[in-house]
Amino acid sequence: MMPASAIAFYVISGFLLVTALLSVTGKQIFRSAIWLLFSLLGVAAIYFWLDLNLLAAIQIVVYVGGIVVLIIFSVFLTRGAGEELPIIRSKRRFFSLLAVLLGFLFSAWCLWSYGFTSLAIDTPMADIKTIGRQMLSIGPGGYALPFEMVSILLLAAMVACIAIAMKLPGSDQTPQKK
Amino acid sequence: MQHIPLLHVLIVSAALFFIGMYGMFTRRNLITVLMSLELMLNSVNINLAAFQRYLYPQQTEGIFLSLFIIIIAAAEAAIAIAIIIHLYRTYHSVDVEDATEMKY
Numbered sequence: 001m002m003p004a005s006a007i008a009f010y011v012i013s014g015f016l017l018v019t020a021l022l023s024v025t026g027k028q029i030f031r032s033a034i035w036l037l038f039s040l041l042g043v044a045a046i047y048f049w050l051d052l053n054l055l056a057a058i059q060i061v062v063y064v065g066g067i068v069v070l071i072i073f074s075v076f077l078t079r080g081a082g083e084e085l086p087i088i089r090s091k092r093r094f095f096s097l098l099a100v101l102l103g104f105l106f107s108a109w110c111l112w113s114y115g116f117t118s119l120a121i122d123t124p125m126a127d128i129k130t131i132g133r134q135m136l137s138i139g140p141g142g143y144a145l146p147f148e149m150v151s152i153l154l155l156a157a158m159v160a161c162i163a164i165a166m167k168l169p170g171s172d173q174t175p176q177k178k
Numbered sequence: 179m180q181h182i183p184l185l186h187v188l189i190v191s192a193a194l195f196f197i198g199m200y201g202m203f204t205r206r207n208l209i210t211v212l213m214s215l216e217l218m219l220n221s222v223n224i225n226l227a228a229f230q231r232y233l234y235p236q237q238t239e240g241i242f243l244s245l246f247i248i249i250i251a252a253a254e255a256a257i258a259i260a261i262i263i264h265l266y267r268t269y270h271s272v273d274v275e276d277a278t279e280m281k282y
Contacts, residue, residue: 020197
């Protein structure tokens with residue numbers, strides 16, 4: 001008889017892997033974006049199961065609320081949502097499946113032969129107050145400098161997005177249909 | 179969660195990574211390549227969170243590394259979508275095989 005938390009873990013990981021597989025093999029691009037959304041929700045459920053509530057909340061807000069919506073927007077902006085993706089050659093599919101299976105088996109064998117032991121499972125977690133203080137601390141072990149650098153990175157990304165997607169007035173915008 | 183060994187969480191994360199890699203190999207549409215990339219980044223985050231929770235629950239390094247990866251992934255997705263929109267405007271396609279201007 002398995003305890004409830006173990007059953008919850010296997011259910012969550014099965015859901016996560018099946019939706020991820022549907023997302024990378026789906027025929028319609030909009031549907032695979034929706035499967036990606038469910039897969040990212042499964043990752044958030046894994047975080048909740050690991051008691052990392054802050055990380056799970058950030059995962060839902062940033063990935064599910066931000067990135068997937070951005071991807072769906074770009075699907076609508078570039079092509080028809082119900083359009084079928086082209087069929088890939090079976091030779092390429094076979095060899096990529098082979099590479100992926102060999103890589104997975106090799107890394108699983110490496111993990112299994114290392115034999116991880118969980119040391120400190122019963123000690124209490126660092127709470128959110130500690131995390132928040134450490135994020136803005138400039139003392140030893142503080143993350144104030146990466147925090148500020150990430151804010152500069154986000155500003156640069158915002159400016160770069162506008163600069164890339166802007167239609168320049170003098171540039172040649174004639175379509176080059178191949 | 180004492181009943182699940184750390185190995186099972188790591189195996190799930192490795193499986194998610196290789197599913198993303200399969201999508202990366204087989205897809206030819208830039209948006210779906212980006213989606214596979216997000217799956218791979220998420221598997222790395224699961225790894226870091228699991229190590230933090232199982233081995234060093236008093237520390238916060240795993241949470242912070244995952245947090246910065248999520249932030250950088252958001253910036254990367256925004257840039258990628260700007261590039262995709264520009265590519266679509268130039269070539270009328272988001273297929274990676276069609277963008278051959280810098281290939282040869």
